[in-house]
Amino acid sequence: MNVLDFAHSFFADSARWHGYDGIPTRLLEHVGYSLEALAIAALIALPVGLIAGHLRRGGNALSMVATAGRALPSFGLLVLLFIWFGFGTLPVMVPLVVLAVPPILVTTYEAIQTVDPSPVDAARGMGMTEPRILFQVELPVALPVILGGLRTAAVQIVSTATIAAYVSFGGLGRYIIDGLYQKDYEKVVGGATLVAGLALVTLLVFWALSKLTVSPGVRRSG
Amino acid sequence: MIRIDSVTKRYSDGTVAVDRLSLDIPDRAITVLVGPSGCGKTTTLRMINRMVEPSEGSILLDGADIRQQPVNSLRRSMGYVIQNAGLFQHRTVIDNIITVPRLLGWSKGKARERAAELMERVGLDSSLAKRYPYQLSGGQQQRVGVARALAADPPVLLMDEPFSAVDPVVRKGLQDELLRIQDELGKTIVFVTHDIDEAVKLGTMVAVLRTGGHLAQFAPPAELLTAPADPFVEDFLGADRGIRRLSFFPSDALELETGPIVPLDADATRLTPRGGAPYLLVTDADGRPLGWGEPGALTAGAIDTGRLLSHGRPFRPGTDSLRTALDGAVLSPTGWAVAVDGEGRAVGVVSQAAIGEAIRTAHSEDRPEVTAAG
Numbered sequence: 001m002n003v004l005d006f007a008h009s010f011f012a013d014s015a016r017w018h019g020y021d022g023i024p025t026r027l028l029e030h031v032g033y034s035l036e037a038l039a040i041a042a043l044i045a046l047p048v049g050l051i052a053g054h055l056r057r058g059g060n061a062l063s064m065v066a067t068a069g070r071a072l073p074s075f076g077l078l079v080l081l082f083i084w085f086g087f088g089t090l091p092v093m094v095p096l097v098v099l100a101v102p103p104i105l106v107t108t109y110e111a112i113q114t115v116d117p118s119p120v121d122a123a124r125g126m127g128m129t130e131p132r133i134l135f136q137v138e139l140p141v142a143l144p145v146i147l148g149g150l151r152t153a154a155v156q157i158v159s160t161a162t163i164a165a166y167v168s169f170g171g172l173g174r175y176i177i178d179g180l181y182q183k184d185y186e187k188v189v190g191g192a193t194l195v196a197g198l199a200l201v202t203l204l205v206f207w208a209l210s211k212l213t214v215s216p217g218v219r220r221s222g
Numbered sequence: 223m224i225r226i227d228s229v230t231k232r233y234s235d236g237t238v239a240v241d242r243l244s245l246d247i248p249d250r251a252i253t254v255l256v257g258p259s260g261c262g263k264t265t266t267l268r269m270i271n272r273m274v275e276p277s278e279g280s281i282l283l284d285g286a287d288i289r290q291q292p293v294n295s296l297r298r299s300m301g302y303v304i305q306n307a308g309l310f311q312h313r314t315v316i317d318n319i320i321t322v323p324r325l326l327g328w329s330k331g332k333a334r335e336r337a338a339e340l341m342e343r344v345g346l347d348s349s350l351a352k353r354y355p356y357q358l359s360g361g362q363q364q365r366v367g368v369a370r371a372l373a374a375d376p377p378v379l380l381m382d383e384p385f386s387a388v389d390p391v392v393r394k395g396l397q398d399e400l401l402r403i404q405d406e407l408g409k410t411i412v413f414v415t416h417d418i419d420e421a422v423k424l425g426t427m428v429a430v431l432r433t434g435g436h437l438a439q440f441a442p443p444a445e446l447l448t449a450p451a452d453p454f455v456e457d458f459l460g461a462d463r464g465i466r467r468l469s470f471f472p473s474d475a476l477e478l479e480t481g482p483i484v485p486l487d488a489d490a491t492r493l494t495p496r497g498g499a500p501y502l503l504v505t506d507a508d509g510r511p512l513g514w515g516e517p518g519a520l521t522a523g524a525i526d527t528g529r530l531l532s533h534g535r536p537f538r539p540g541t542d543s544l545r546t547a548l549d550g551a552v553l554s555p556t557g558w559a560v561a562v563d564g565e566g567r568a569v570g571v572v573s574q575a576a577i578g579e580a581i582r583t584a585h586s587e588d589r590p591e592v593t594a595a596g
Binding site: 116119123124129137140157215216 | 231268295296302304305307308309311313314325356367371380435491541
């Protein structure tokens with residue numbers, strides 16, 4: 001049997017599509033963890049990146065934080081936190097958030113900080129308040145790059161959220177981990193295919209999002 | 223009136239950008255701040271809308287210190303135009319223009335109506351309203367920048383090297399347009415440039431600043447060209463200030479000769495030297511100048527227009543200055559300038575010598591009459 005056969009028999013089995021271990025349930029769990037982690041990471045990284053970028057300071061500190069965040073191994077962090085705090089969502093969320101913060105933080109800061117200074121000067125000279133300058137002048141222009149950072153973070157979260165299964169949580173990781181344990185390679189391949197597919201869908205969602213939110217004036221010149 | 227009262231700007235590293243500068247900027251006129259880089263002209267401009275705060279001294283707007291009102295309401299009451307226009311690339315032309323009216327709480331409908339009116343005033347076709355800045359040429363972008371600054375009809379307009387980044391032909395167009403708009407609107411304009419020609423052309427008053435933020439001279443442009451205050455100003459004005467000053471003398475006092483003008487189909491009796499000119503100016507059927515010819519070399523009924531001498535650039539008496547007239551005379555190998563009317567028909571000719579006489583007369587009068595430069 002090759003990989004395609006594994007995948008085929010995994011998806012062809014109608015029993016896979018129902019119940020608490022069925023594909024819809026696991027997919028929803030996986031999307032749920034991913035969205036939650038992305039939302040927390042964005043809530044932390046976006047304001048910091050936006051404000052630091054607007055003030056055009058703090059770049060060195062931010063890149064140090066980002067490098068440190070990237071250096072932490074997600075799996076090691078998961079195991080450590082699990083031993084520390086025991087069963088709960090915390091040991092799952094922390095590694096995912098730590099993984100997602102650096103790309104969002106660094107791209108947001110860079111995107112805002114590198115916005116052409118002359119429209120910003122014009123806006124200030126015309127009497128726009130600082131929050132308006134940030135949200136109405138800098139953010140719309142930086143948006144494609146910021147969305148790129150969020151997209152990178154989201155794809156990394158989707159692929160890494162499989163580790164939640166290690167600490168008895170659900171998600172698509174269940175198939176991979178249980179399959180490996182049970183030597184059920186059909187399950188492993190099926191789970192991996194679903195994760196890869198979800199990552200591609202994530203890319204598609206961000207592509208659509210940037211089509212919808214980025215002004216045509218920016219998309220063309222940026 | 224904007225009164226700059228012994229203002230100093232000193233930065234924390236000790237650099238002095240502006241040093242005890244005092245300047246009374248007249249209402250409803252264009253005041254140009256000009257000088258080499260590092261003379262503090264942009265800093266001075268930016269202190270008027272508090273983009274830079276002075277270290278010492280004060281700036282009064284109609285008698286009240288500008289620090290008395292909230293900074294953003296001060297800025298909204300002054301149009302601001304910068305180099306490269308600084309347009310918002312994510313907004314269409316019309317949405318760029320309505321920025322300040324929207325900040326002031328105008329309804330979108332009223333603001334857009336106003337924007338459409340302004341686009342026409344600054345010479346932008348209404349079809350451009352929905353375009354994005356990247357779809358415009360540099361000159362068009364700068365027009366949008368001017369329209370945006372005028373949108374809320376502020377009494378004061380601050381312009382920081384607005385035309386420096388466009389090519390000379392477009393720049394001349396924008397300058398002419400600004401003078402025309404100013405004729406209609408009568409704003410109090412403070413205009414920063416490093417280009418002395420631009421300063422002389424646009425300024426009602428010109429403030430020449432020198433490095434270190436000192437005022438070297440504050441005078442109308444004609445006076446600047448006639449009597450530079452010191453060697454720095456004289457040097458900054460350049461080598462041909464005498465010629466440039468002629469821009470301020472009208473050409474209507476020139477005595478034109480009509481004798482030497484002959485039509486293309488002139489008969490032999492007319493092809494003889496007339497007036498003081500050794501040449502005859504041949505015109506086409508509509509009276510437009512074709513070129514100069516020596517009376518002896520012209521054959522009645524069969525004048526070869528290909529062999530005529532060029533007549534330089536014609537000038538329009540009354541509209542053009544002595545500078546244009548002299549230029550026409552210098553350009554023609556005959557040394558004579560051709561005067562034309564609004565339709566381009568030759569109305570007379572005048573020699574270099576006669577122009578020289580007019581220049582001497584004009585110089586002997588107290589002050590040159592200030593007309594449009596050009």
